[in-house]
Amino acid sequence: MRVTNLFFRYGRRNPWVLSNAGFVLSPGDVTEVLGPNGTGKSTLLRLLAGLLRPVKGTIDERPDVVGYAPERFPAAQPFTVAAYLRHMAAIRGTDPRRIDEWSERLGMDQLMGHRLPDLSKGSAHKVGLAQALLCEPGLLILDEPFAGLDATTRAELPQIIGEVSARGGIVVVSDHQGELRALPDLRRHEVRNGTIQELPRNAGSDAGARVTARNGTAQNGTTQDITPRGITPQDDSARDDSARDDMGRGITVQGAAVLEDSSPAVTVLEVAVATSKAEELASRLRAEGHVVRIAREAAE
Numbered sequence: 001m002r003v004t005n006l007f008f009r010y011g012r013r014n015p016w017v018l019s020n021a022g023f024v025l026s027p028g029d030v031t032e033v034l035g036p037n038g039t040g041k042s043t044l045l046r047l048l049a050g051l052l053r054p055v056k057g058t059i060d061e062r063p064d065v066v067g068y069a070p071e072r073f074p075a076a077q078p079f080t081v082a083a084y085l086r087h088m089a090a091i092r093g094t095d096p097r098r099i100d101e102w103s104e105r106l107g108m109d110q111l112m113g114h115r116l117p118d119l120s121k122g123s124a125h126k127v128g129l130a131q132a133l134l135c136e137p138g139l140l141i142l143d144e145p146f147a148g149l150d151a152t153t154r155a156e157l158p159q160i161i162g163e164v165s166a167r168g169g170i171v172v173v174s175d176h177q178g179e180l181r182a183l184p185d186l187r188r189h190e191v192r193n194g195t196i197q198e199l200p201r202n203a204g205s206d207a208g209a210r211v212t213a214r215n216g217t218a219q220n221g222t223t224q225d226i227t228p229r230g231i232t233p234q235d236d237s238a239r240d241d242s243a244r245d246d247m248g249r250g251i252t253v254q255g256a257a258v259l260e261d262s263s264p265a266v267t268v269l270e271v272a273v274a275t276s277k278a279e280e281l282a283s284r285l286r287a288e289g290h291v292v293r294i295a296r297e298a299a300e
């Protein structure tokens with residue numbers, strides 16, 4: 001995956017978060033994104049995931065299947081954990097049996113009947129991880145994945161990341177807590193003053209920490225029959241940046257939401273959004289499995 005001359009800011013009146021950033025990630029790479037608070041790590045991760053569109057520059061050769069776990073899982077959704085993961089498996093074309101595998105592995109079995117809004121922070125975070133991993137991603141993006149996790153799952157996560165890498169996936173992780181530092185060959189990219197600089201590779205001093213592929217998940221590098229393009233809907237970037245943009249001319253995007261618990265009921269929403277944000281919002285909604293039917297300019 002190649003990032004070239006990448007520029008991004010949240011609206012024309014805001015400063016650039018990233019300016020002229022570029023780097024290349026190869027199959028199997030695991031990279032940690034570092035940098036002080038507020039420098040743009042989460043922004044970069046959302047750009048890599050395709051949840052945000054570069055203002056200038058390009059991101060090419062993004063793997064088809066992207067799993068993205070946000071820093072804060074948006075738990076205010078009217079589903080049980082099981083219904084939510086079933087829905088996610090369905091829109092990603094994933095075998096629903098994988099839900100049980102991930103539920104067991106992430107220690108979530110007892111959570112499956114719980115409603116998302118009732119989950120603790122750490123439990124909600126696990127659901128975010130599970131939906132990102134369900135689809136066997138070719139690109140796995142984890143924003144502060146260790147935050148709030150119990151000790152067992154923390155210990156499991158480097159192994160899981162190693163398995164994605166071992167089957168040729170790219171893994172990009174922001175990790176303030178440095179939990180991945182023991183991974184051999186860990187790449188490190190620092191975001192600072194809008195640019196991205198690669199730091200020397202992790203020497204992998206902890207030989208005992210080598211992560212190997214586990215049964216079956218890295219047998220032949222194939223990604224089974226999971227092929228839908230797209231991203232997961234866990235974008236905590238839903239903070240309304242359109243308000244920071246020029247709202248002088250709006251555009252109306254109509255979308256038919258399909259995020260109903262288990263019924264085929266459809267709700268039609270009409271959303272007014274700044275023209276400059278319409279394309280990005282439409283592609284985000286499509287990526288989340290919604291049908292975006294028409295876009296028309298609204299009267300001034």
Ligand SMILES: Nc1ncnc2c1ncn2[C@@H]1O[C@H](COP(=O)(O)OP(=O)(O)OP(=O)(O)O)[C@@H](O)[C@H]1O
Nearest residue numbers: 010017036037038039040041042043044237239241
């Ligand atoms: N939706 C948004 N609208 C406007 N500005 C935003 C939005 N999201 C982030 N920003 C701004 O962009 C800059 C980079 O934010 P980002 O969240 O990417 O930083 P970060 O490095 O991940 O921070 P942290 O380490 O605290 O998680 C910050 O100045 C932030 O205020």
